[in-house]
Amino acid sequence: MKKSDRIILNPTQFDLTIKRLSHQLIENYTDFSDTVIIGLQPRGTFLAERIKKELQTIDKKIKIDVGALDVTFFRDDFRRQNQPIIPNKTEINFIIENKRVILMDDVLFTGRTIRAGLDAMLAFGRPKTVELLVLINRRYKRHLPIQADYIGKNVHSIVSERVKVNWKSTDKEDKVILYTPEF
């Protein structure tokens, strides 16, 4: 980390945020019987798994399917970059027909990934409703009219900055860092 980089969420705040988001979901959904969680590849899947775990810690009776959705083939920037984008795995072992879907991603920025996700999801059925949960909402730079229903933290950042979410499971520690560009 450079001196100018800053930590947006430290491990304690990170944990509190996950807990709050989970409680918000329980408040709104009460019964999760017709609800599924879909995490967007590559890093929204960590959030999806984590929220599921937290929901079940709060209430052991909650049973909810979690899927991983890859949006690569549905992106609108294919052929606008120098190289093709290599996909990740899609793992959705259930149909979402008439289900309430909670779409999850770690960072919401331009909104283009979510747009592709909405398209990609339709291959698995027509959901009853779709809501969006993100850990970090980067404001002001949306390219599309897409907003999240549940937000871990709002961040005001400029385009050249980069937000990275680290997970205990793969990056040793839960934290969110805002990297500033080098001039």
Add this chain to the structure above:
Amino acid sequence: MTKMTKLSTKHLLGIKYLQKEDINLIFETADHFKQVINRPIKKVPSLRDITIANLFFENSTRTKLSFELAERRLSADVINFASSSSSVTKGETLIDTVNNILSMKVDMVVMRHPNPGAAYFLSQHVDAKIINAGDGAHEHPTQALLDGYSIREKYGDLKGKKIIIVGDVIHSRVALSNIFCLQKMGAIVKVCGPLTLIPKYISSLGVDVITNLKDALEWCDVAMMLRIQLERQNIKYFPSIREYTLLYGLDKALLDSLSKKITIMHPGPINRGVEISSDVADSNQSIILNQVENGVAIRMAVLYLLAGRID
């Protein structure tokens, strides 16, 4: 971060021009497309702004359908051309035909042609991505890729696997592409057949010849049976089809007499009762229909990876 990487070539003219990493990239991408084509909704929009021309100057069922399906599953616009119903019969040259088609703004060309090197020739003269769908007795890269992919699917890896190619090797573009592909991926390839149907240069490719079919089958893990390509044989290479079948045809009795269970492949079209008997082609050791399914996934991967940048 999103992982990005690309093929080392701009066209797919032959396996000869590919690196091992290219083949691995195609296989890994095909894994994802195989998943896509097994969903209830089998279509993705990746190539929605691309037009592809399928030019078939030689007959084909499987390859043409497979390419067309792959293109449509990727949402590309497709135009088809078959030489039998075109102006080629009026004397138009290959370059003129293709340039006329390209002036209709085509981004990629999938071409099958009876002349070896036709795809390479095209790539030097026209401004579009070229995919070779078979050029004479030279190469048929997507077939070799789907064959390699099917073996990888069955055994997990190609490295060290023993593959025998049986039959009309000299006229077979499938054999040549497969030799390149399998060897690059670390498999050991040998060929089997009457010596008149084995090219003299085969040893320069590092490929041994076994003339006895039973010995060959005992050696291998996978047997690729080839069709006798009578349409390319202008002289007699063997006394009769009946004699060929007796010496080089694979039937159930021979398959069951082997000391281990081998896997049977065939690029199609099959001449049942000539190189392979019906009960072998339909047996549980045969992965012929898996090859066809994998063909669509492999071709989707190739089209996706070659689509390139929009200008």
